[in-house]
Amino acid sequence: MRPLCAEERHILSLVADDAAALHVAPPHVRFVATSAGACYEALFNRIEIDRATLALPEPLLCIVVAHEVGHATQRRTMLIDFAWTSLCVAMLFAIPCVFFASSFDEDLWRVSAPGLGFVLAYLACWKIWRAHGASRSAALELDADAKAASICGAASALAALEAMATRGHIDTARIEAMRALSYR
């Protein structure tokens, strides 16, 4: 393994400090060569820091790291969500499999009508699940922002979000929520 550079060591110490402040075990950190933005992976309890994040000015960097460590405090929730999703998908596939295996000798129409029913049920489940997932992850983002604000202060977190909104994609809902926090 190559030795860490000064910026990378600085990130590790930020992660350790934020984790201590949020009373959570420090997540692992992986430095990646992409520029897709920082992210947290609940499965591996790992924060990925890309080159673009590494090059951020100090105040922004602090907020981004605190936000990602904020996600680490949600790990249990994220993993339970993941387990439920996997279980539901497995059930959705298992039920038709059992049904079709047991009605193998039936007439075609007796199988195709329920088959169509399964397809419609899939589409409905997928739509509901997608909407549920979107509102769920939006709530997790707001929670991670609030935790970042509790470490770095709401005013500087708001300034950071506004600065990042001009660079890339930050939800207006996140900025509004942070504004509300900083006026409190």
Ligand SMILES: [Zn+2]
């Ligand atoms: Zn996030």
